[in-house]
Amino acid sequence: MSCKFRLLLENAEQLVVICRKEEEYLLQDGMQHLEVLEKASLVVGKDGFIKAIGSTEAIRSQFSYGEFETVIDCSGKCVLPGFIDAHTHPVWAGDRVHEFAMKLAGATYMDIHQAGGGINFTVEHTEDASEELLFNSFKQRLQRMLRAGTTLVECKSGYGLKLESELKMLRVIERAQREMEIGISSTYCGAHSVPKGKTAKEATDDIIEHHLPALKRLALNGEIHVDNIDVFCEKGVFDLESTKRILLAGKAIGLHLNFHGDELNPMKSAELGAELGALAVSHLEEISDEGISALAAAKCSAVLLPTTAYILRLKQPRARDMLRAGVIVSLGSDFNPNAYCFSMPMVMHLACVNMKMSLNEALAAATINAAYSLGRSHTHGSLEVGKQGDVVIINAPRWEHVIYQFGGHQELIQYVAIKGKIV
Numbered sequence: 001m002s003c004k005f006r007l008l009l010e011n012a013e014q015l016v017v018i019c020r021k022e023e024e025y026l027l028q029d030g031m032q033h034l035e036v037l038e039k040a041s042l043v044v045g046k047d048g049f050i051k052a053i054g055s056t057e058a059i060r061s062q063f064s065y066g067e068f069e070t071v072i073d074c075s076g077k078c079v080l081p082g083f084i085d086a087h088t089h090p091v092w093a094g095d096r097v098h099e100f101a102m103k104l105a106g107a108t109y110m111d112i113h114q115a116g117g118g119i120n121f122t123v124e125h126t127e128d129a130s131e132e133l134l135f136n137s138f139k140q141r142l143q144r145m146l147r148a149g150t151t152l153v154e155c156k157s158g159y160g161l162k163l164e165s166e167l168k169m170l171r172v173i174e175r176a177q178r179e180m181e182i183g184i185s186s187t188y189c190g191a192h193s194v195p196k197g198k199t200a201k202e203a204t205d206d207i208i209e210h211h212l213p214a215l216k217r218l219a220l221n222g223e224i225h226v227d228n229i230d231v232f233c234e235k236g237v238f239d240l241e242s243t244k245r246i247l248l249a250g251k252a253i254g255l256h257l258n259f260h261g262d263e264l265n266p267m268k269s270a271e272l273g274a275e276l277g278a279l280a281v282s283h284l285e286e287i288s289d290e291g292i293s294a295l296a297a298a299k300c301s302a303v304l305l306p307t308t309a310y311i312l313r314l315k316q317p318r319a320r321d322m323l324r325a326g327v328i329v330s331l332g333s334d335f336n337p338n339a340y341c342f343s344m345p346m347v348m349h350l351a352c353v354n355m356k357m358s359l360n361e362a363l364a365a366a367t368i369n370a371a372y373s374l375g376r377s378h379t380h381g382s383l384e385v386g387k388q389g390d391v392v393i394i395n396a397p398r399w400e401h402v403i404y405q406f407g408g409h410q411e412l413i414q415y416v417a418i419k420g421k422i423v
Ligand code: NIG
Pocket: 089, 118, 119, 122, 232, 260, 263, 308, 334, 336, 337, 338
């Protein structure tokens, strides 16, 4: 007899729902009241979506074990929504371990960038790498993210810069989307650095005149589907005016705006994001008070990246001020050759300790709010009937262990399921 349902998670000590379905994101006050059920069960259907959630008793009375392909006894364990990593650069060749030593010795990110290292170093290695090699290393990285509980991840291009190399990266992301279970939101980030021999103005024109029309064509042919457009809006990279031109051209072909801003210098990037209706602006270590108010009013998410501030010894993003002002705060790992971190539990830990977020705030920022920043909060980011059955099961009696313990998450995270399939 074929089973009616895919997965039953039974009798969890705590089942972290996050919030009710109608809520697309959580603000500071809501985050204090995350919904957590005790001694609870969850049912995922064969279509991968959640069919029921309730007390162990209630679910036992409605379903029988024979109806499930898989049953997991979650006594002594907790069930959480899969983590959503709102910002990564995971497709590249050639790591930058040598630059880590330089940074420890005092070199800044921009010192290294201007000397031809940093992003430019990775661009050269990525250009030389075959698509197969890029795919294989990307796949391994995604598998490591999955093991750390990430079930949906934003993945940027941006180490190609030239059209052909950017398309190579986007094809690699597209292939992973087709072949792997992990959810991916794909971002074109051709304006990540100004290519050698070009001015920012020339690079901007090239993106608008050649790259974006090519993306539009490939999307229409069903070859490559891109969700978001990103620009590194920074002094010495793309200024506010070029950023605006690129983002508007991206918006015109239907991409969500989600870009790097106010990281190393105050650029008024947050204000620009709000003005253009961006879904999110990332980094924001140097955001202004006006920028904070603008993000809150525009419901534009601030994607904070605690690994970057940590590794580059930057000032911490003003998470508390943003939360107080009603900004939708999300979190990302920023995985890239500068910030080599796969783990959202580690990111939440850093957000709590260094950015002074509460445990509830960090979890909401790494689930429902991160989903919002990617335009996916109707299907992802909380455990609700009708949403996708993406869950993390930890071997601990309280959910907070996933942030409290730092390092060693492979032992703590016992199962990760996507659409109810254990991966
Ligand atoms: O988000 N700031 C720009 N982009 C990346 C770093 C990319 C790199 O250094 O390779 C970031 O931190």
